[in-house]
Every structure is written in C-alpha cells, then in structure tokens.
Amino acid sequence: MKFLVRRFLHSVFLLMGVSLLSFSLLQLTPGSFFDEMQLNPQISRATVSRLRAEYGMDRPMLQRYVCWLESAARGDWGLSFAYNAPVAPLIWARARNTLLLTGLALPLAWIIALPIGVLSAGERYRWIDRGGNLVASVLLVTPELLLALGLLWLALRTRWFPAGGMASVVPIKHGAAAHIKDLVQHLFAPVTVLVLGSLPVLLRHIRSAMVDALQTPYIKAARSHGIPYLRILFRHALLAASSPLLSLAGLSLASLLSVSLLVEVIMNWPGLGPLLLEAILARDVYVVVGAVMLSGLFLVCATAVSDVLLFIADPRIRTEDLA
Amino acid sequence: MGCHFTKGLPALLLSSVVVCLIPSSVSAQSPLSKEELLISNDPVGHPGGHLVVSLRSEPKTLNPVTSIDISSREVIAQMTGDLIHINRFSENTEPALAKSWKVSRDGLEYTLKLRRGLRFSDGSPLDADDVLFSFHAYLDEKVNSPQRDLLLIGGKPITIQRMDADTLVFRLAQPYAAAERLFDSVAILPRRLLEQAYNDGKLSQTWGLDTSPQQIAGLGPFRLKEYVVGQYLTLERNPYYWKADREGRRLPYLDQITFIFVPNADAEVIRFQAGDTDMVNRLSAEDYAALEKEQTAHSFHVYDAGPSLEYNFLLLNLNSSLPAQSEIAKKQKWFRDVKFRQAISLAIDRDSMIRLIYRGRGTPLWTPVTPASSFWIDNAIPHPPRSIDQARKLLQQAGFSWSRNGELTDDTGSPVKFSILTSASNSQRVQMATIIQQDLKELGVSAQVVSLEFRSVADRIFRSHDYEAAVLGLAGGDTDPNSQMNVWLSTGNDHLWDIGEAHPATSWEAEIDRLMEKQLTTLKPQARKILFDRVQEIIAENLPIISLVSPNVLVGAKDQLGNFRPAALDPHTLWNSQELFFSVTVAARQR
Numbered sequence A: 001m002k003f004l005v006r007r008f009l010h011s012v013f014l015l016m017g018v019s020l021l022s023f024s025l026l027q028l029t030p031g032s033f034f035d036e037m038q039l040n041p042q043i044s045r046a047t048v049s050r051l052r053a054e055y056g057m058d059r060p061m062l063q064r065y066v067c068w069l070e071s072a073a074r075g076d077w078g079l080s081f082a083y084n085a086p087v088a089p090l091i092w093a094r095a096r097n098t099l100l101l102t103g104l105a106l107p108l109a110w111i112i113a114l115p116i117g118v119l120s121a122g123e124r125y126r127w128i129d130r131g132g133n134l135v136a137s138v139l140l141v142t143p144e145l146l147l148a149l150g151l152l153w154l155a156l157r158t159r160w161f162p163a164g165g166m167a168s169v170v171p172i173k174h175g176a177a178a179h180i181k182d183l184v185q186h187l188f189a190p191v192t193v194l195v196l197g198s199l200p201v202l203l204r205h206i207r208s209a210m211v212d213a214l215q216t217p218y219i220k221a222a223r224s225h226g227i228p229y230l231r232i233l234f235r236h237a238l239l240a241a242s243s244p245l246l247s248l249a250g251l252s253l254a255s256l257l258s259v260s261l262l263v264e265v266i267m268n269w270p271g272l273g274p275l276l277l278e279a280i281l282a283r284d285v286y287v288v289v290g291a292v293m294l295s296g297l298f299l300v301c302a303t304a305v306s307d308v309l310l311f312i313a314d315p316r317i318r319t320e321d322l323a
Numbered sequence B: 001m002g003c004h005f006t007k008g009l010p011a012l013l014l015s016s017v018v019v020c021l022i023p024s025s026v027s028a029q030s031p032l033s034k035e036e037l038l039i040s041n042d043p044v045g046h047p048g049g050h051l052v053v054s055l056r057s058e059p060k061t062l063n064p065v066t067s068i069d070i071s072s073r074e075v076i077a078q079m080t081g082d083l084i085h086i087n088r089f090s091e092n093t094e095p096a097l098a099k100s101w102k103v104s105r106d107g108l109e110y111t112l113k114l115r116r117g118l119r120f121s122d123g124s125p126l127d128a129d130d131v132l133f134s135f136h137a138y139l140d141e142k143v144n145s146p147q148r149d150l151l152l153i154g155g156k157p158i159t160i161q162r163m164d165a166d167t168l169v170f171r172l173a174q175p176y177a178a179a180e181r182l183f184d185s186v187a188i189l190p191r192r193l194l195e196q197a198y199n200d201g202k203l204s205q206t207w208g209l210d211t212s213p214q215q216i217a218g219l220g221p222f223r224l225k226e227y228v229v230g231q232y233l234t235l236e237r238n239p240y241y242w243k244a245d246r247e248g249r250r251l252p253y254l255d256q257i258t259f260i261f262v263p264n265a266d267a268e269v270i271r272f273q274a275g276d277t278d279m280v281n282r283l284s285a286e287d288y289a290a291l292e293k294e295q296t297a298h299s300f301h302v303y304d305a306g307p308s309l310e311y312n313f314l315l316l317n318l319n320s321s322l323p324a325q326s327e328i329a330k331k332q333k334w335f336r337d338v339k340f341r342q343a344i345s346l347a348i349d350r351d352s353m354i355r356l357i358y359r360g361r362g363t364p365l366w367t368p369v370t371p372a373s374s375f376w377i378d379n380a381i382p383h384p385p386r387s388i389d390q391a392r393k394l395l396q397q398a399g400f401s402w403s404r405n406g407e408l409t410d411d412t413g414s415p416v417k418f419s420i421l422t423s424a425s426n427s428q429r430v431q432m433a434t435i436i437q438q439d440l441k442e443l444g445v446s447a448q449v450v451s452l453e454f455r456s457v458a459d460r461i462f463r464s465h466d467y468e469a470a471v472l473g474l475a476g477g478d479t480d481p482n483s484q485m486n487v488w489l490s491t492g493n494d495h496l497w498d499i500g501e502a503h504p505a506t507s508w509e510a511e512i513d514r515l516m517e518k519q520l521t522t523l524k525p526q527a528r529k530i531l532f533d534r535v536q537e538i539i540a541e542n543l544p545i546i547s548l549v550s551p552n553v554l555v556g557a558k559d560q561l562g563n564f565r566p567a568a569l570d571p572h573t574l575w576n577s578q579e580l581f582f583s584v585t586v587a588a589r590q591r
Helices: A002-028 A045-054 A061-074 A087-122 A127-141 A144-158 A176-214 A217-224 A229-240 A242-267 A272-282 A285-313 A315-322 B070-079 B128-139 B146-151 B179-183 B191-199 B265-273 B285-294 B327-335 B338-347 B350-357 B388-397 B427-441 B454-464 B481-488 B507-521 B525-542 B584-590
Strands: B017-022 B035-040 B050-055 B084-086 B093-095 B098-103 B109-114 B159-164 B167-171 B222-228 B232-237 B256-261 B300-307 B310-316 B362-364 B417-423 B446-452 B469-475 B545-547 B549-558
Touching: A002 A061, A002 A285, A045 B146, A061 A285, A087 A127, A087 A176, A087 A229, A087 A242, A087 A272, A087 A285, A127 A176, A144 A176, A144 A242, A144 B265, A176 A229, A176 A242, A217 A229, A229 A242, A242 A272, A242 A285, A272 A285, A272 B454, B050 B070, B050 B265, B070 B222, B070 B232, B070 B256, B084 B179, B093 B098, B098 B179, B109 B179, B128 B146, B128 B159, B128 B167, B128 B191, B222 B256, B265 B285, B285 B300, B285 B549, B310 B338, B310 B427, B327 B338, B338 B388, B338 B427, B338 B525, B338 B545, B350 B362, B350 B427, B350 B549, B417 B427, B417 B454, B427 B446, B427 B469, B446 B454, B454 B469, B481 B507, B481 B525, B507 B525
Parallel strands: B050 B256, B417 B446, B417 B469
Antiparallel strands: B017 B035, B084 B093, B098 B109, B109 B167, B159 B167, B222 B232, B232 B256, B300 B549, B310 B469, B310 B545, B310 B549, B362 B549
16 A cells, blocks of 8 residues: 555655646746737737737746646646647547556557567567577668658558558448448557557567566476477466566557657547647647646656556565565 | 619729529529529539538638638638628628618718528527627627627727618728728627627627537528537538529538538548538648549549638837847848848749749749739739849948858948747748749858747747747738738738837838728728838838739649639638539439
C-alpha cells in the first residue's frame, strides 16, 4: 500500500512540475496567439489589445499560472484562444482517437515482438535470430517519418488502403459492419507505422532479457530434466524475464504516444497530434499545456500500471515494501 | 421586376444577377410565393451530389461575429448571407439580401431595401430587425468582433435606422468610398436565436463547434448537418436559400458539402490525389506541376486562375524607435538612403524568382498592387530590368565604395552586411530570401538568411523591431485600396517599415497619408484611381518596401464539377458553391 501511495504522490509532483515547466517555456517563446491578427490590415491595434486583455494575456505570468491551476481544478484546463472554449473537452475528444491508435498498435507490436524475440534468444545465432536482428536493424535505422511517407506513397499508387483520415466521408454502405471495416482500413497505415517503429526496441529488449533468463541455473536444470524446449522458453524463461519487460511495457507506451503524434500529423489521423501542432504554432498556450499534461498523465498511468504488475510479479519488490 | 441598381458607383455595380419576384407552389426545390428570389444568370446545372473539400485546419467556431481564422470563415461563408456581396470573380459588388440600395448625394446615407419573404435556414423569416440586431452585435465593443473595425468610418461606428420591415438606413460619419463593399461578409444573424445570448453577454461563446444544428441558422446556401471532432464538418442544402437558376429551380444544386480537416498543404494534395476530395483551394507551383502530369489519368484538372492578391516584398527596417547605439540603428543609416534601397531593388532578379519558385506561374512586381486588381494597378509604374551596373552607380552616388576583395563598404569603411529574416514555414519566402542573398553578392553585399518560425518573425516585426531586413507577404481580402489603409497610413498597425509613427517621418509618407485619406472620401472611382496611382508612384520611387513577386492562384477540381470558376479573391473555389454541380452520373451515383 505504501508503495502505491508513494507512486501516486510522485506522479502528482511530476505532473505539477510538467505543467509549470511547459507553462514557463511557452511564455518565454517569442510571439503570441494575437500576432497573426496584427498582420491583418483590417483589424486595429485596439481590437487586438482588447482581445489580449479579455484572455488575460496582459497579466503577469504567475497570476496566469494560478488562474490556470484553478481552471484545471475545475476540470476546464484553461481556455483555448483559438476555439474560445475550455481546453479539456477539446483534448479529450481527440485523445480518444490517439488512444485507439496506440491502444491497437501497442498490443500488436508486443504480439509480434514477443514470439520473435523469445525464439531469437532460444535459437541464438541461427537463421531466426539473424533474420530478426536484420529486420530490427533495418527498422531501427528507418525513421518513422520515412515509413509513413512510404506507406502513403503505396496507398496513392495501389489504392489498397486509404491515404489518410479516420473514416470515409462518403460511405458506400451503411451499417455497423461497414463502418468497422472502414475504420480498420483507415487504421491500417498508421498502426503499421507505429508497430514497425516500435518493433526493433521491443525485439532487442525481449531477446536480451530472454538470453539472460536462459543462462540461469534453473533453466539449465529444467532443460536437463528433459522438459520440452518450447515449454521452457514460453512458460519458464519468459516468466523469469518478465520483470524488465514489464518496465519496458510502460515506457513503450510513452514512446509510442510521442511517435503517434508525428504519425497522426503525417497520416491525417484526428488525434492529439494535429491539435498539438496547430496549438504550438499558434501559441494557443493552454491547449499546449493541456496536451502536454495529458501525455504526462498517460506516461504516469502506464508506468504506474507496469509498476503494479511488477509489484505483483516480482516478490522482491513486495518484500522491499513490507520492510 | 427589373434590376434595382442605383447611382453611386456604376462601374462597381455591374452584376451577373437579376432580381425577380416568383410566385410558385411551395416545395423544397421551387420558390415560395411572394419570395423575392435572386435569379442567377450562370449555366443551369443538375441537382444532387456531395462535394468533399479539404480545409488546412479545423474551423474554430461557427460564430460569424467572433471568427478570425480562415477555416472558420470559409465554412461560415457557406452558412451565412450578407446584404451586398462582392462577386469574387468580377470583383464588383452585387445585390444579395438587399435587393437594391440608394446612396445620398453627400455619400453619407445608404438606404437598403431587403428582399421580401426570405427565410433563415431554419425556416424563420428575415426582417429588418435581424439586420439591426446583427449590426449592433458587430459594433458592440464588449463583443470584441474583429469586423467592428471595418464598420468604423472616421473612427465612428456606422449608425443604422430601421425605416420599415424591409428598409434600413445606414449613416456614415464621413463619406467613404465604395462603402457598399463594407457590407460584404458582414453575416446577417437570426435575432430570434441569438438575442438572449447577446443580452446575457455570452454572444462570443455561442455557436461553437459543439452547437446542435437546430440551434444554428443562417442565410447561406448550406446549413450545418454534422460535425465530427477533428475529422470533418458536413453542411447540407439550405431549402430556403434565396437564389434560383434561370429555370426557377432553387439553388444550391449540391445536396451536401463536407469539409475534411487536414493538417497541412501536403496532406491536402495527397487527399486530392487519392480521390478523397473533389477540389483543392490552393496549390503550390510544385504540387501544381506534379498534379498536372496526373490529371488525365485521374479525372481531375488543375487550373491556373491568374494573378492573386498576395504580394511579397523585401522590408528594410526603418523603424525610428530603435536606440541610436543599437547595431540595427547603425545599419539604418544605409537603409534610410533611398539610393541604397533603389540599388537593392535593381539588383534583385524577379524573373528568376518567378522561374525558380513559381515555375513561371507568378508575376514580378514593382508596386504592391498585383495585376489581380486590374482596376487599381498603376500600369505606368516603370519596370526597370535587373541591372547590377545601374545599382552600382546608385551606390557610388550614395557614397558607398568597394574594397579590394569586392566587398561593399560605406563612407566609414564598414562592410555592408545585414540579415534577412523570413518565416521558415513558408518555403517560397525562404527561397526568395536566398535568391536575394545571391543577387546581392554581385553588389558586394553580404546578406544572411535567417528563417524563424512564423510567430517569432511576427514578434520581431511588430513588437521588438529586432530585425534588419525581412521577406514578408501580405494578401488583402479585397482589391479596393481601402482594405490596405493600415499598411499605407503612417499611423496604421501594418505600416511595417516604421510601426508606431505618431506623425509621418518623411515628407513622402505625409503625402501618402494625405492621398490615402483623400481617396477614402472621394466617391468617384476614376478620381480615386488617380489618387491611388500617385500613392503607387511614391512607393515605387521611395521603396519603403521593395515589391518582389506575386504567385498565381493555382487550384484543382474533379472533371465532373460544373460551373467551376476559380477566382482571384478568397475563397478561390467555393465562392459560387450554390451554382456548383456534378454531372448527372456522378450525382446519381452518390445518391
């Protein structure tokens, strides 16, 4: 219990720090949301000044931060200058799409990486290991941006799958099945990029954890007892290697999230990515702070879940906590 | 009933529409009785079809009073109507919700007659009270509408008086040339739906994107059907729209328009290539060239609609508010010499810019007015060809000389070096700055290109004035010189070369002030043209900004789209959305 309370308090402090840091950095960035209006010859300086005052941008930074904290406590997370609306609903509506993307890509990446990584470790220096290594190396040196552009090129050339978006605007058929099929088709390209982008790191970590586990005396003993090799790999060695892999699961969600923001922009996926990019460029301060906070929250939640799983899986951590 | 054009500016009142009173049976397609519909003279099309277009960002609001961003305005323009409209193709004003208007002899009073029997898209009737309410809302300082500034004439708000249910009188504090152009894009609001919010001081928060379609009504060809966060917004045909075609069929032809949101220009082109969208509103020259090769294979066409209103220019920092000891102030000694500015202008190869940046689809400029403003451009402004020799002579006359290694030095022996600031997000302007850098090398001038993120550039130009030179671009929303008053008046917000002048810093700026103020109150277009020609001459002589190039309007659309006529004014492609139609086969297939 102490462990969980400690984790929770750490998370609250971490999120406070993230909010203060992102808020301060954005204030220090030159330019403001209202600068673009000044380039419009039909809007007067007085109107721009009135709008700045309306949104509280004429107040000192600390005062604005306190106001934002109050607004965050109310659940609004500040007011977007561009949308003239509370930030929280804007972000949550798009975060769902981001979560759908990463929520599919993450398990898919693990489902693919786990057997390949385990077999690579079990068949060290044989063809499956070398093949896995080669694929991981190629994917590691290929930026996600290039993967995304390659898939877009393929989509345009072959028309096998959509070249962006989340749904067809003019559906050919109606009904839930047609909608799901349409969604799956639209998910194909961004999920593929995310899966391929996260595979090399997962493969290498799984392989390395498994190699360590396979060298332990109890695995050697199990082999000498004639237990089938595949059973040793997937039942005993994998369980022994699970601790570092559970930590990796939490971190892989965080890294996948940050990659997904980029992929969303390239693949026109209506998640947090396009909103965050537009808000950064437009200096829509509270939207940026809100999106950063949400990413921070995802990271905290993911690591918390992996910590809890570790707590359950690893008796050593439980012993530490009791002590 | 015939045309109701009145005196005032006859050259600007030519229109492609006539006003007719059509008695007919009530149906979704045919006009209601006693409705004074506007009959379009454009070719007759086929009803039906679903048009899909892209927007480079998601609209932020559906509220015409507070909208600022281009995407919101583009959507709102489809849902709302104005009293007098600027035809984006002819660039002239034409009757819209107002069937006619009269201008008083002194030019201070505009009496507008509303079309009778019109309805908002929810079926509620339009009357003079809606117009009165709308203008009060736009003019209310507490609402902070960006359109308020347009409705201040001589610093005073336009006053409106309701004469009867169909007649309104608009009074101006001083004569204002082409005042009827002010009515364009001032969307008329339904008082019934918005008065409560206005009285509660919440008008600016209403009609956000989450508003239910039943709560939004307008007088545009389309009305809100569905908004899906981050993905698209669909408008459906307004069954009460006030325009009909020559056969008496109520417009618009299309059943629906869907705006899909894309994050950037590349995504816009990809979705068009993939066949997800039916038209693309703005193409770069590179994308135009790429799509041109594919057009026959993919049943679409790209169009070069000719010069745009965008003018790009080199700006030398002439701000007088900088501390005398600052590094920039030292360089301003060069910038303030008109011969130096003329030499820089002569050294710039505008033709190369057109060839390399716009692939020939642009126009070199020697005045900040582009050929898109065919009436206002002063064709007598000289177009001196690039001449390094001539530029060198001017620099010599100004006291500059060259060191042994060919470096240009001023009268104190200091080498002439400066940086050119530009927005990193606009690759064309970065290329312009790079070409200028290369061109100036031939004069012995060392220029460094500094590309920053757009808002950092704006911050330096408008607030800190921390720049030496900059490549910028402006695009007016209208061809009329009044839309650029803030650029040319010495006290204007966008008087870019010296922002915040309390008084004109030079005699030629004082003359520009006088000429611009005079043209503002001169009612005869030809007399205004003479005054504005003189402004252009002064700018061409003194070069406070060095005009460079203007890109053409490049767009694309599917072959099956009828009445597609791209225009120089925004929105280039959807300005006549009510008349756009798909061929019979496409419309039937979409149904």
